[in-house]
Amino acid sequence: MAITVSRPKLNFRERLYLPAILSGMAITIRHFKNMLLGRTKVTMQYPEEKWDSHLPEHYRGAPALVRDDTGRVRCVACQLCEFICPPRAIKIIPGEFPAGDKFAKVEKYPHEFDIDMIRCIYCGLCEEVCPEQAIYLRKDYAITGFTRADMVHNKEKLLEIGGVMHGVVLKWNEKK
Amino acid sequence: MVNVQINGVWHEFPRGMRLIEACEKAGSYVPRYCYHKKLSSPGNCRMCLIEMGLPKMGPDRKPELGSDGKPIINWMPRPQISCAQDVSEGMGIRTDSPLAVECRKGVMEFLLINHPLDCPICDQAGECRLQEFSVEYGRADSRFLENKVKKPKNIELGPRVTLDDERCILCSRCIRFCQEVAQDDVLGFIDRGSHSVLTAHPGKRLENNYSLNTVDICPVGALTSSDFRFQMRVWFLKETKGFCTSCATGCNTVIGTREDVIYRQTPRENDAVNSSWMCDYGRLNFDYLQSEKRLLQPEILSGDKLIPADWNVAIAHAAAQLKHFNGWEIAILASGRMTNEELWLTRQLANILGVDLIEIVPRTGPGDDILLSADRNPNTNGARLLGITMDPGSRLREIVDGVASGRIRALVALGEDATEIGLTSKQLSALPAFVVMSLLANASSAAATALLPSFGFAEKRGSMINRKGRLQRLNRAVRGPGQARDDWEILRDLIQAYSGRNGIYSIEDVFRQMSEAVPALAGLSLSKIGDLGVPVLEVEQTPAPSL
Numbered sequence: 001m002a003i004t005v006s007r008p009k010l011n012f013r014e015r016l017y018l019p020a021i022l023s024g025m026a027i028t029i030r031h032f033k034n035m036l037l038g039r040t041k042v043t044m045q046y047p048e049e050k051w052d053s054h055l056p057e058h059y060r061g062a063p064a065l066v067r068d069d070t071g072r073v074r075c076v077a078c079q080l081c082e083f084i085c086p087p088r089a090i091k092i093i094p095g096e097f098p099a100g101d102k103f104a105k106v107e108k109y110p111h112e113f114d115i116d117m118i119r120c121i122y123c124g125l126c127e128e129v130c131p132e133q134a135i136y137l138r139k140d141y142a143i144t145g146f147t148r149a150d151m152v153h154n155k156e157k158l159l160e161i162g163g164v165m166h167g168v169v170l171k172w173n174e175k176k
Numbered sequence: 177m178v179n180v181q182i183n184g185v186w187h188e189f190p191r192g193m194r195l196i197e198a199c200e201k202a203g204s205y206v207p208r209y210c211y212h213k214k215l216s217s218p219g220n221c222r223m224c225l226i227e228m229g230l231p232k233m234g235p236d237r238k239p240e241l242g243s244d245g246k247p248i249i250n251w252m253p254r255p256q257i258s259c260a261q262d263v264s265e266g267m268g269i270r271t272d273s274p275l276a277v278e279c280r281k282g283v284m285e286f287l288l289i290n291h292p293l294d295c296p297i298c299d300q301a302g303e304c305r306l307q308e309f310s311v312e313y314g315r316a317d318s319r320f321l322e323n324k325v326k327k328p329k330n331i332e333l334g335p336r337v338t339l340d341d342e343r344c345i346l347c348s349r350c351i352r353f354c355q356e357v358a359q360d361d362v363l364g365f366i367d368r369g370s371h372s373v374l375t376a377h378p379g380k381r382l383e384n385n386y387s388l389n390t391v392d393i394c395p396v397g398a399l400t401s402s403d404f405r406f407q408m409r410v411w412f413l414k415e416t417k418g419f420c421t422s423c424a425t426g427c428n429t430v431i432g433t434r435e436d437v438i439y440r441q442t443p444r445e446n447d448a449v450n451s452s453w454m455c456d457y458g459r460l461n462f463d464y465l466q467s468e469k470r471l472l473q474p475e476i477l478s479g480d481k482l483i484p485a486d487w488n489v490a491i492a493h494a495a496a497q498l499k500h501f502n503g504w505e506i507a508i509l510a511s512g513r514m515t516n517e518e519l520w521l522t523r524q525l526a527n528i529l530g531v532d533l534i535e536i537v538p539r540t541g542p543g544d545d546i547l548l549s550a551d552r553n554p555n556t557n558g559a560r561l562l563g564i565t566m567d568p569g570s571r572l573r574e575i576v577d578g579v580a581s582g583r584i585r586a587l588v589a590l591g592e593d594a595t596e597i598g599l600t601s602k603q604l605s606a607l608p609a610f611v612v613m614s615l616l617a618n619a620s621s622a623a624a625t626a627l628l629p630s631f632g633f634a635e636k637r638g639s640m641i642n643r644k645g646r647l648q649r650l651n652r653a654v655r656g657p658g659q660a661r662d663d664w665e666i667l668r669d670l671i672q673a674y675s676g677r678n679g680i681y682s683i684e685d686v687f688r689q690m691s692e693a694v695p696a697l698a699g700l701s702l703s704k705i706g707d708l709g710v711p712v713l714e715v716e717q718t719p720a721p722s723l
Binding site: 076077078079080082083094095096099104105106107108131132171 | 293294295296297301329330405406407409411412
């Protein structure tokens with residue numbers, strides 16, 4: 001069924017068009033004046049200029065693994081992030097610390113830890129679920145690569161982004 | 177039958193039933209650590225505390241009846257453990273009264289005092305009773321300010337079991353299992369109070385063939401399987417019901433897989449077969465399905481070299497080769513590891529080719545009086561029933577001699593290595609036709625004129641008959657590798673190469689055809705077998721294992 005759209009009834013002033021054109025011109029002239037006086041906000045010239053310094057504290061960028069103060073990769077390969085990850089971007093192959101190793105008490109570490117950044121949706125559930133405070137969403141957002149393989153962050157890459165997270169987790173101390 | 181009131185509702189239970197079982201039957205599961213229904217009740221974990229009462233007795237020693245005509249219950253002021261108490265007439269139980277819940281909370285708090293916070297690295301996480309019950313009865317925070325007790329960690333208790341004493345809650349299930357079921361009393365507690373630890377007797381190791389059952393019954397992560405340790409978190413595992421094909425007992429199992437990789441097998445309760453246990457030998461015998469030696473591609477002999485072929489070509493090649501010979505020139509070497517369906521099709525193939533000489537390879541090893549059978553073929557009884565063999569192995573001599581004398585000119589080896597029955601690779605290479613259906617590359621697959629890669633027990637569906645004549649069902653847990661195909665499909669295609677289409681499209685069709693012809697299987701189908709199997713044969717009345 002056809003719908004009849006009622007046209008607005010224009011009054012005389014509106015039918016003249018001239019006032020509308022003039023008010024439009026006034027806005028343009030005001031912007032022109034502001035530009036000449038250097039008061040206009042213009043488009044940021046990305047990527048030469050970036051928002052990086054303005055990113056909020058809670059910004060969710062690329063997930064990354066961190067080391068603790070002793071240099072141990074905090075991740076113990078519990079695979080909870082692999083389980084919770086909605087797009088299944090994470091793949092972990094656990095390894096076991098050999099007896100006599102400095103970290104033998106921890107027993108387990110990620111032998112391989114891959115995050116497919118094509119799949120990652122930056123939801124932050126991995127960070128939320130991590131019982132070891134080992135995975136954090138950092139502020140990296142421009143993740144690029146030439147091949148699909150380039151877009152898979154392996155353990156080295158993740159640790160490079162993550163760096164060292166200071167702060168005390170007493171859990172694996174000898175005394176605890 | 178006795179009348180018992182559970183949480184205000186009267187139920188009837190058979191005399192002699194444990195309270196904890198009665199409560200479970202009545203729908204209120206009582207948490208427990210030390211109690212296991214297949215083991216004795218020591219009553220040492222105190223987790224199954226309930227409030228209990230007995231009927232109020234009048235002066236005439238008869239229960240006084242209330243206004244509802246039921247006995248009036250005198251509730252005991254203190255909680256009782258439900259695992260060491262049998263039901264009795266007029267008894268009252270409250271499983272979720274404030275007292276019972278408060279008691280369990282108290283027990284939980286004590287159990288967790290010295291427990292390490294290492295769930296992230298603990299293999300038990302996800303199937304841990306301590307985790308489960310601490311959700312229900314645990315505190316969110318700890319009131320414990322002192323230092324936790326240090327205990328030995330990561331100890332090899334035996335070749336297959338790893339112990340973490342800090343995680344142990346001293347329930348003693350493993351000790352009782354070793355005493356009562358495995359008949360190998362090697363475990364025990366030493367030291368006192370909160371320093372008590374589980375350990376093996378000095379100079380002994382937990383190395384009996386049933387040691388991994390202690391891992392299954394351990395309610396926490398104290399005992400873990402060295403084989404499965406850190407391989408995969410349990411919550412990823414897809415669980416498929418199957419049974420163990422490593423001996424004629426056919427213990428019911430759950431096969432844990434993820435993305436077509438098998439990570440572990442655990443026993444599944446079936447009181448007619450294996451109670452709740454299985455042996456370590458059978459449990460760990462699945463690695464060969466993931467070995468490098470798996471055959472992935474059908475191959476045919478061209479000139480003096482095996483070349484890859486597609487399935488149609490390979491089947492046609494094998495069928496054409498066999499067609500050249502008379503029935504008495506062909507021998508079929510079948511296997512006691514084949515399913516009934518495959519053996520049935522083998523029988524059909526033999527009939528079509530006119531082959532009389534057909535035999536399975538017996539496979540024996542030391543058995544025990546717990547579960548492990550001396551007959552290591554899972555389906556010897558199926559082969560007997562389907563007329564593949566009368567006395568397993570009795571005609572192997574005939575095959576060997578026939579090949580040696582040149583009377584046998586074509587050999588079909590189905591899932592067996594012909595070099596293991598005494599034929600040499602040279603003799604096999606000299607055969608004009610040697611059709612091999614096999615999982616793994618071996619000496620006889622190298623000598624084949626047509627090589628047909630097939631599936632292993634976790635990759636196929638089908639049925640087998642165990643040593644007690646029980647028909648059991650295999651389910652597909654993983655997909656087969658490469659271009660390997662289900663054995664029954666290969667056999668069907670071989671048959672169809674001679675007979676044309678025969679209306680067999682699925683394994684159900686094979687079973688139907690078989691059940692119509694074999695009286696013992698009449699009226700059955702794969703789905704009617706069910707998860708626990710059905711008895712179909714009266715065979716070898718071995719005494720029931722003392723479980």
